[in-house]
Amino acid sequence: MKKWLIILCMLFLLVSCKPSEKLSIMVPQGSPAMTILGLDEDDYAIDIVNGPDPLVAAFGSMSHDAIIAPTNLGAKLYQSKEDYVLAGTVVWGNYHIISTSFVSNSLSQLTDKTIIVFGQNQTSDIIMKHLLAQYHVNATITYVDSVQTAVSEYMLDHTKIVMVAEPSLSKVKALVPETTSIDLQTLYADLHDGASYPQASIFVKKDLSDQRVNHLMDDLRSSINLVNDKSHDLLTKGITLGILDDILILEDAIEGSHLMFQTAQEAKSSIEDYFSVILELNSKLIGDALPNDSFYWSD
Numbered sequence: 001m002k003k004w005l006i007i008l009c010m011l012f013l014l015v016s017c018k019p020s021e022k023l024s025i026m027v028p029q030g031s032p033a034m035t036i037l038g039l040d041e042d043d044y045a046i047d048i049v050n051g052p053d054p055l056v057a058a059f060g061s062m063s064h065d066a067i068i069a070p071t072n073l074g075a076k077l078y079q080s081k082e083d084y085v086l087a088g089t090v091v092w093g094n095y096h097i098i099s100t101s102f103v104s105n106s107l108s109q110l111t112d113k114t115i116i117v118f119g120q121n122q123t124s125d126i127i128m129k130h131l132l133a134q135y136h137v138n139a140t141i142t143y144v145d146s147v148q149t150a151v152s153e154y155m156l157d158h159t160k161i162v163m164v165a166e167p168s169l170s171k172v173k174a175l176v177p178e179t180t181s182i183d184l185q186t187l188y189a190d191l192h193d194g195a196s197y198p199q200a201s202i203f204v205k206k207d208l209s210d211q212r213v214n215h216l217m218d219d220l221r222s223s224i225n226l227v228n229d230k231s232h233d234l235l236t237k238g239i240t241l242g243i244l245d246d247i248l249i250l251e252d253a254i255e256g257s258h259l260m261f262q263t264a265q266e267a268k269s270s271i272e273d274y275f276s277v278i279l280e281l282n283s284k285l286i287g288d289a290l291p292n293d294s295f296y297w298s299d
Contacts, residue, residue: 029242035223037238044219072274074203087216089271090201092185092198094185095124096182098180099179100178101159114141118146118150119146120143147168151164155176198271
């Protein structure tokens with residue numbers, strides 16, 4: 001009997017010491033990918049992807065425990081299928097406009113000028129239109145399909161006024177040092193009592209346990225703090241993961257990416273203000289209505 005008790009105790013210890021399954025996360029390349037650099041690879045299985053299509057597919061197939069995605073995309077998909085809820089916001093606006101022709105940080109200098117903007121009818125377009133309207137600036141917008149195309153346009157003529165996003169901004173400034181940028185997040189905050197636009201958030205499966213979500217939120221907050229402190233180890237990891245190919249440029253890109261963690265409840269008022277702007281200009285981007293309270297995770 002004693003022998004069997006010893007065997008049972010050993011089996012119990014083996015089971016209790018068995019590491020829990022890794023939590024899977026999908027994240028788009030660029031500023032959002034910076035937020036996960038401090039996550040422990042023993043605890044998290046992370047897939048970094050390019051473009052919105054893999055994100056949409058992941059929401060549909062429920063292939064990952066958590067997905068970092070544009071905040072409005074998560075809201076839109078939630079309206080049709082409530083599988084994922086918003087647990088926290090991680091990127092607070094990484095859009096900038098650039099030119100060598102700027103003489104100040106004021107939008108008024110764009111009056112009667114042409115601005116090259118990527119992503120017609122997407123968040124970038126909404127933010128640009130909102131700011132032009134609120135600052136009473138009459139300008140012409142010309143659209144290109146992607147931030148990469150916008151950068152290419154600028155590299156052909158540095159006097160053009162072009163919208164870009166981090167980390168592309170820092171790469172452009174390294175190539176064209178005379179480039180001046182205007183931070184659209186700062187202009188947005190001036191209009192909204194200091195609140196930023198919650199560009200990218202983390203969405204978790206609705207049935208994920210509170211314990212696992214809380215652990216993820218704590219780890220993300222710590223990761224983002226370390227990235228903002230410009231930890232050399234994390235910057236090196238960022239180069240390995242292909243965010244940029246130069247550690248000094250990646251370091252410069254952190255500030256303009258506006259990385260900050262807030263839980264869903266902490267960010268809720270800023271998210272709703274942001275959604276109200278989208279509803280006014282293109283309601284389809286969030287599914288034609290504000291999501292209900294159950295969209296916001298709470299333990």
